[in-house]
Amino acid sequence: MTTPGPGVTFQRMSETSPLISMHKVMLRYPTGKTALSGVTLDILPGQFVYLTGESGAGKSSLLRLLYGGVRPTSGQMTVQGLDMREAREGRIRDIRQRTGIVFQDHKLLFSRTVFENVALPLRVQGWETERLIPRVRKVLEYVGLADRLWSYPEALSGGEQQRVAIARAMTANPPLLLADEPTGNLDIDTARRVLDYLVGLNRQGTTVIMSTHDLHLLESHPGRVVELHAGSLVRDNA
Numbered sequence: 397m398t399t400p401g402p403g404v405t406f407q408r409m410s411e412t413s414p415l416i417s418m419h420k421v422m423l424r425y426p427t428g429k430t431a432l433s434g435v436t437l438d439i440l441p442g443q444f445v446y447l448t449g450e451s452g453a454g455k456s457s458l459l460r461l462l463y464g465g466v467r468p469t470s471g472q473m474t475v476q477g478l479d480m481r482e483a484r485e486g487r488i489r490d491i492r493q494r495t496g497i498v499f500q501d502h503k504l505l506f507s508r509t510v511f512e513n514v515a516l517p518l519r520v521q522g523w524e525t526e527r528l529i530p531r532v533r534k535v536l537e538y539v540g541l542a543d544r545l546w547s548y549p550e551a552l553s554g555g556e557q558q559r560v561a562i563a564r565a566m567t568a569n570p571p572l573l574l575a576d577e578p579t580g581n582l583d584i585d586t587a588r589r590v591l592d593y594l595v596g597l598n599r600q601g602t603t604v605i606m607s608t609h610d611l612h613l614l615e616s617h618p619g620r621v622v623e624l625h626a627g628s629l630v631r632d633n634a
């Protein structure tokens with residue numbers, strides 16, 4: 397089942413230039429731990445990419461690089477046309493506003509309603525409440541939770557919370573959506589349903605990069621598989 401999502405109006409990059417380009421990228425954390433070494437990877441607009449690899453392989457670190465949560469230690473890297481090593485913090489913030497993120501632990505605010513959680517990326521952009529309501533309602537309709545607008549996250553199941561996290565990630569209509577283990581801890585049917593929403597967004601043109609251990613999800617939703625092992629890229633079926 398793939399529900400059609402809200403129309404995509406965000407300006408897209410040229411279909412031919414990579415949305416993400418990494419060349420020999422290395423990431424070393426301040427602790428001295430090298431999380432990624434020599435990763436070379438291009439991702440084109442509109443692709444659906446599964447990022448896989450064992451625990452500690454570097455999946456979350458790679459996603460963190462893509463939204464500017466950390467900067468590469470060496471190598472070349474551009475995201476949505478921006479040099480992620482050299483760019484000023486303000487430009488990185490712009491990139492973050494143009495990137496939907498579903499975090500590994502979903503990071504919903506439990507003291508705020510579903511509405512406020514989903515509205516957050518638009519509030520950051522200065523949207524007025526009257527304009528927010530129809531947009532938030534629309535994305536919650538997309539994930540089948542329009543009737544939970546005024547619930548608090550703790551009143552939702554794990555799968556529902558994950559769908560709220562997806563709604564929040566898509567609410568500002570970003571051209572790029574990063575999802576870190578969005579189906580972890582979910583049963584297979586719920587996982588497939590969560591994936592359906594991401595695939596639906598991808599069909600409308602959003603580039604989706606999703607880290608996962610559940611490669612059996614590929615049976616229902618084929619895609620490009622990029623595999624990391626101990627910080628290096630070991631498979632890419634692009």
Ligand SMILES: Nc1ncnc2c1ncn2[C@@H]1O[C@H](COP(=O)(O)OP(=O)(O)OP(=O)(O)O)[C@@H](O)[C@H]1O
Pocket residue numbers: 425426427429430431449450451452453454455456457458500
């Ligand atoms: N903030 C950090 N500071 C220092 N080291 C870190 C930090 N985050 C991750 N690491 C280390 O970097 C390596 C890669 O971690 P990362 O979280 O990217 O792996 P992962 O593939 O997402 O694993 P998992 O499947 O368990 O989520 C690990 O050795 C981890 O301990």
Ligand SMILES: [Mg+2]
Pocket residue numbers: 455456457500576
């Ligand atoms: Mg991780």
